[in-house]
Amino acid sequence: MNREGNQGIIICGGGYRYFTNALICVRMLRETGCVVPIEIWIWEHEHDPNQETWIAPFDVSIQIAVAPKTQRQALPAGTRWQWMLKPLAMLHSRFRHMIFLDADNFPMVDPAFFFQDAKYLETGALFWPNVGRMEESRPIWNMVGVPYRDEPEFESGQMVIDTVRHREPLELALKMNREADIYYKVIWGDKDTFRFAFHKYGRSFAMTPYPLQMLSLPGMPAGSPGVMCQHDFEGNRIFQHRNMAKWDLLAENPRIPGYHYEEESRVFLKELRALWNGRLNWTEPKKADFPADRWKERSTLVMDLITGQWLLDDRRPAPSGCCGPVVKWSAQS
Numbered sequence: 001m002n003r004e005g006n007q008g009i010i011i012c013g014g015g016y017r018y019f020t021n022a023l024i025c026v027r028m029l030r031e032t033g034c035v036v037p038i039e040i041w042i043w044e045h046e047h048d049p050n051q052e053t054w055i056a057p058f059d060v061s062i063q064i065a066v067a068p069k070t071q072r073q074a075l076p077a078g079t080r081w082q083w084m085l086k087p088l089a090m091l092h093s094r095f096r097h098m099i100f101l102d103a104d105n106f107p108m109v110d111p112a113f114f115f116q117d118a119k120y121l122e123t124g125a126l127f128w129p130n131v132g133r134m135e136e137s138r139p140i141w142n143m144v145g146v147p148y149r150d151e152p153e154f155e156s157g158q159m160v161i162d163t164v165r166h167r168e169p170l171e172l173a174l175k176m177n178r179e180a181d182i183y184y185k186v187i188w189g190d191k192d193t194f195r196f197a198f199h200k201y202g203r204s205f206a207m208t209p210y211p212l213q214m215l216s217l218p219g220m221p222a223g224s225p226g227v228m229c230q231h232d233f234e235g236n237r238i239f240q241h242r243n244m245a246k247w248d249l250l251a252e253n254p255r256i257p258g259y260h261y262e263e264e265s266r267v268f269l270k271e272l273r274a275l276w277n278g279r280l281n282w283t284e285p286k287k288a289d290f291p292a293d294r295w296k297e298r299s300t301l302v303m304d305l306i307t308g309q310w311l312l313d314d315r316r317p318a319p320s321g322c323c324g325p326v327v328k329w330s331a332q333s
Contacts, residue, residue: 008095013103014046041089084177124162130155319321
């Protein structure tokens with residue numbers, strides 16, 4: 001594949017939870033004036049043909065990845081094998097110069113300026129800091145043969161990478177994610193695979209000197225997990241990563257103090273609710289399939305959907321520590 005000179009944005013986002021956020025992310029990107037092409041990468045089993053229709057107005061292409069079913073079955077319960085989609089998408093995208101965004105990471109400005117940043121032109125890779133520093137005692141250092149470094153961990157919700165210049169580290173990161181049953185016992189998810197892969201190959205990268213700023217959920221102590229805000233090299237807030245407060249298509253969404261573009265995001269969410277009930281590969285039932293009383297009940301439900309009252313059953317995967325708190329369900333206006 002000839003990717004010379006191509007620039008674009010990659011978002012991984014399928015299924016009920018992540019496609020909702022991916023579409024809002026796309027809307028925010030276009031709202032900022034960003035015009036570079038965008039790819040949304042989706043596992044095959046999370047794809048719905050309607051998704052192409054919903055993103056068509058925003059010059060976005062959907063790329064389908066085949067999920068490794070046999071490997072997924074072999075992994076221990078709770079292993080986040082889905083994260084391997086990140087390096088897989090980077091290696092198979094048509095873009096050479098790539099901004100990767102988590103689906104629940106929302107830019108405040110057009111991030112394409114990073115392609116011209118002097119530090120990116122020098123190193124071909126920009127990363128952002130997480131809150132932690134991995135201890136020297138962790139076995140991963142010896143496992144991969146990388147000397148200990150007292151440095152911030154990566155927060156991989158946003159990355160800017162020349163995928164040709166750094167193909168080898170990306171291939172190693174993919175291998176580590178594919179072998180999650182081994183590596184995830186000594187690291188936490190994909191963020192560490194990128195850091196150790198770049199160090200293993202001795203590749204340079206740049207990282208903003210400004211620490212992650214945390215916006216906390218309502219009612220929680222200041223500094224507690226909620227939204228991770230990242231900055232450019234001048235200290236301006238650029239990204240708002242709602243890793244603990246993902247936009248939910250059907251549930252209540254908390255208003256987070258200090259979060260910018262709250263109202264715009266809610267408008268985008270409301271517009272998606274008018275198109276989608278959260279189901280994948282859903283077909284319209286026919287009246288003949290229902291008893292008369294059930295059809296009348298269903299008609300009321302459809303009217304509720306049209307007017308924005310969401311009364312469907314909970315179809316989300318069980319929330320977990322990195323994916324946000326459990327939120328109560330209710331009618332949604």
